[in-house]
Amino acid sequence: xxxxxxxxxxxxxxxxxxxxxxxxxxxxxxxxxxxxxxxxxxxxxxxxxxxxxxxxxxxxxxxxxxxxxxxxxxxxxxxxxxxxxxxxxxxxxxxxxxxxxxxxxxxxxxxxxxxxxxxxxxxxxxxxxxxxxxxxxxxxxxxxxxxxxxxxxxxxxxxxxxxxxxxxxxxxxxxxxxxxxxxxxxxxxxxxxxxxxxxxxxxxxxxxxxxxxxxxxxxxxxxxxxxxxxxxxxxxxxxxxxxxxxxxxxxxxxxxxxxxxxxxxxxxxxxxxxxxxxxxxxxxxxxxxxxxxxxxxxxxxxxxxxxxxxxxxxxxxxxxxxxxxxxxxxxxxxxxxxxxx
Amino acid sequence: xxxxxxxxxxxxxxxxxxxxxxxxxxxxxxxxxxxxxxxxxxxxxxxxxxxxxxxxxxxxxxxxxxxxxxxxxxxxxxxxxxxxxxxxxxxxxxxxxxxxxxxxxxxxxxxxxxxxxxxxxxxxxxxxxxxxxxxxxxxxxxxxxxxxxxxxxxxxxxxxxxxxxxxxxxxxxxxxxxxxxxxxxxxxxxxxxxxxxxxxxxxxxxxxxxxxxxxxxxxxxxxxxxxxxxxxxxxxxxxxxxxxxxxxxxxxxxxxxxxxxxxxxxxxxxxxxxxxxxxxxxxxxxxxxxxxxxxxxxxxxxxxxxxxxxxxxxxxxxxxxxxxxxxxxxxxxxxxxxxxxxxxxxxxxxxxxxxxxxxxxxxxxxxxxxxxxxxxxxxxxxxxxxxxxxxxxxxxxxxxxxxxxxxxxxxxxxxxxxxxxxxxxxxxxxxxxxxxxxxxxxxxxxxxxxxxxxxxxxxxxxxxxxxxxxxxxxxxxxxx
Numbered sequence: 001x002x003x004x005x006x007x008x009x010x011x012x013x014x015x016x017x018x019x020x021x022x023x024x025x026x027x028x029x030x031x032x033x034x035x036x037x038x039x040x041x042x043x044x045x046x047x048x049x050x051x052x053x054x055x056x057x058x059x060x061x062x063x064x065x066x067x068x069x070x071x072x073x074x075x076x077x078x079x080x081x082x083x084x085x086x087x088x089x090x091x092x093x094x095x096x097x098x099x100x101x102x103x104x105x106x107x108x109x110x111x112x113x114x115x116x117x118x119x120x121x122x123x124x125x126x127x128x129x130x131x132x133x134x135x136x137x138x139x140x141x142x143x144x145x146x147x148x149x150x151x152x153x154x155x156x157x158x159x160x161x162x163x164x165x166x167x168x169x170x171x172x173x174x175x176x177x178x179x180x181x182x183x184x185x186x187x188x189x190x191x192x193x194x195x196x197x198x199x200x201x202x203x204x205x206x207x208x209x210x211x212x213x214x215x216x217x218x219x220x221x222x223x224x225x226x227x228x229x230x231x232x233x234x235x236x237x238x239x240x241x242x243x244x245x246x247x248x249x250x251x252x253x254x255x256x257x258x259x260x261x262x263x264x265x266x267x268x269x270x271x272x273x274x275x276x277x278x279x280x281x282x283x284x285x286x287x288x289x290x291x292x293x294x295x296x297x298x299x300x301x302x303x304x305x306x307x308x309x310x311x312x313x314x315x316x317x318x319x320x321x322x323x324x325x326x327x328x329x330x331x332x333x334x335x336x337x338x339x340x341x
Numbered sequence: 342x343x344x345x346x347x348x349x350x351x352x353x354x355x356x357x358x359x360x361x362x363x364x365x366x367x368x369x370x371x372x373x374x375x376x377x378x379x380x381x382x383x384x385x386x387x388x389x390x391x392x393x394x395x396x397x398x399x400x401x402x403x404x405x406x407x408x409x410x411x412x413x414x415x416x417x418x419x420x421x422x423x424x425x426x427x428x429x430x431x432x433x434x435x436x437x438x439x440x441x442x443x444x445x446x447x448x449x450x451x452x453x454x455x456x457x458x459x460x461x462x463x464x465x466x467x468x469x470x471x472x473x474x475x476x477x478x479x480x481x482x483x484x485x486x487x488x489x490x491x492x493x494x495x496x497x498x499x500x501x502x503x504x505x506x507x508x509x510x511x512x513x514x515x516x517x518x519x520x521x522x523x524x525x526x527x528x529x530x531x532x533x534x535x536x537x538x539x540x541x542x543x544x545x546x547x548x549x550x551x552x553x554x555x556x557x558x559x560x561x562x563x564x565x566x567x568x569x570x571x572x573x574x575x576x577x578x579x580x581x582x583x584x585x586x587x588x589x590x591x592x593x594x595x596x597x598x599x600x601x602x603x604x605x606x607x608x609x610x611x612x613x614x615x616x617x618x619x620x621x622x623x624x625x626x627x628x629x630x631x632x633x634x635x636x637x638x639x640x641x642x643x644x645x646x647x648x649x650x651x652x653x654x655x656x657x658x659x660x661x662x663x664x665x666x667x668x669x670x671x672x673x674x675x676x677x678x679x680x681x682x683x684x685x686x687x688x689x690x691x692x693x694x695x696x697x698x699x700x701x702x703x704x705x706x707x708x709x710x711x712x713x714x715x716x717x718x719x720x721x722x723x724x725x726x727x728x729x730x731x732x733x734x735x736x737x738x739x740x741x742x743x744x745x746x747x748x749x750x751x752x753x754x755x756x757x758x759x760x761x762x763x764x765x766x767x768x769x770x771x772x773x774x775x776x777x778x779x780x781x782x783x784x785x786x787x788x789x790x791x792x793x794x795x796x797x798x799x800x801x802x803x804x805x806x807x808x809x810x811x812x813x814x815x816x817x818x819x820x821x
Contacts (some may be wrong), residue, residue, distance in 0.1 A: 072453065072456065072457070072616075072617045073617075091459050091461070092459075094458060094459045095459050097457075099453075099457050101450070101453045101454070101457075103450050104450055104451075104453065104454065105449040105450030105451040106451065107380060107451060109380065109383060109811075110379075110380075110391075110696060111815055118372065118376055119454070119458065121367065121372050122369055122372055122373075122455075122458040122459075122460050123458060124459075126367075127367075149815070150815060157469060166454065170458075174523075231793065313345060
């Protein structure tokens, strides 16, 4: 969609984009801090009920992108639209979005329910309405037992939850979560990510999730954008991005005494180019295959079965099998390394 | 309760039954004001500052009442001094509260949440500003008992509270706004506090200069242009000297103009352009601001010292080519105390002087008092000097042991040695030191001790009660 089209759509007489369509459209967003470019042409769209992951190393431009999209920063160039409202109207956009900023601070001498009531009132609710809605949000994020405790007594995980509740206090159409699981223990991370998924699916909102944690992006996001030095180096659905770097390399783990035998068995298979042990103690073998892109994923899966069958017939126990390059982490490391080079 | 104990539950998401805003909500500046007020007063910062303020007032009232015991300072002057000091302290606290209002939120990372709401930036500024000036009414109320005890029934109390309240409000508005402007341009409290402190000293120092440094066209202009000094001047003339108001209205111009200027900048410039960060190049500007703040503080101190020196120069005797100056105007001491001071003899002529003698004299100002025997008061009453070259100066150090209580004048006489037996010379006198010697200090001068101690204790009790009420409110289910 061109800038002209976006403007045309967001004019005063333009119909609002329905929630089934893109809730968030960004086109060629650019931002520099002095001579240093922080964002170099970010474009994407986000549909209702989907979670978009922003990935990138430190300084990649993730927080700058979030700050622009949440109207905290003005872009040097580019444009974005939230639920049919142009970025030229930041006050109206703020009514449509909910944000959990990174390292959000909280007033320590306020209770959770007072905090949500206050913000509800700032969005135009009466005190009674804001309190009722705040109470329901607190239940939604699982903090009902601590609703009347001072936020100063909350754990980090509880603060993140109350932060998410605050982000939902205006019933937004797009929610931005900047590093929501940072500093949480594994169980806390898991619970928070489940909450994010529920919010996206049941509220039918678009969620932009900014994170360093590749596994959580992979687990909960539908789409992903990988940023490096302000530039988009990969974007699309998670499976598409993972597929971009499929290398046809398998890693097989067998008992270390069986490593030589397994190597011989695998070398004898068709489509196998090279078999090399990578960790003799742990028994890992790296199996390079010929390019099977023309046959699609079903061909690859079929070959995996053949490989496993050959090892079973040779009575070699299989301790592990994984596709190298088949995880977001591999893609991320590979793409960022390539881009840096 | 740990995170692990809190489980996500299967529950109905609220999206299907959203509560729609009724549209009859309160204005957002009011919401921000109430929230800020609660943070300030229930959160503890303002309460602690109030406690400190009352302690400072307690110390001041005790010191002033101790002076009053000497019957030297009339109640109206004591009351004015108390008001002046109370205003100076409360304005400083107002400045600090203002300086924390925006940069403090940036530092505590609570600002972004507020800016992400559709609340207009100007309304945020209005709400925070109104909360910031809330300290002044409390400060005035706390000061009233102290003013009352010092006034001792004098009719000055009413006008003092009236004019102090009125002009203090103008200054509180200006100072709190000034602190907020410093905070607006700062990313951290360190910077905003430093800048605010620099500005405070800039305004305070001229108001504290010795009386003689405030005279003359330049001195008067500096006093007039300084809102704090001008306000003090106005209050002094009206409350202490009973001068007609019509003569001193122009002295109110600078505080009013200052307040209008600050408010204009705050609401018309800072409000609409309020941002999450004070500026990306904040490190540079922060460093610059701190350096400017430091420079202002240093300049303030230097100017104070220089002005004192000017005042010192101002007391020099101008009789002939020889001058003798003295580095004190008045002292209040107790019997048995040792008083030390210095004199400087200067030859302003074009030729070397004759040998010189400097003699110290002490007289009792009370006609019915005992005659002073200077020999009892000083181990060395006379100092002899050789000739003094043209333009040259020499200093002398003196010590007095206060023997009796009462009011005394200590003055120095510079005597050029006569050239021959048939000639004489013209002695030159210095200005005097008004020496007040008190017999003893009572533990409860003027009956102020209950106020000095009771004020902070009552406030501390109030803070504890408020804290307990808040705890009870939280335990009972939070504020309704």
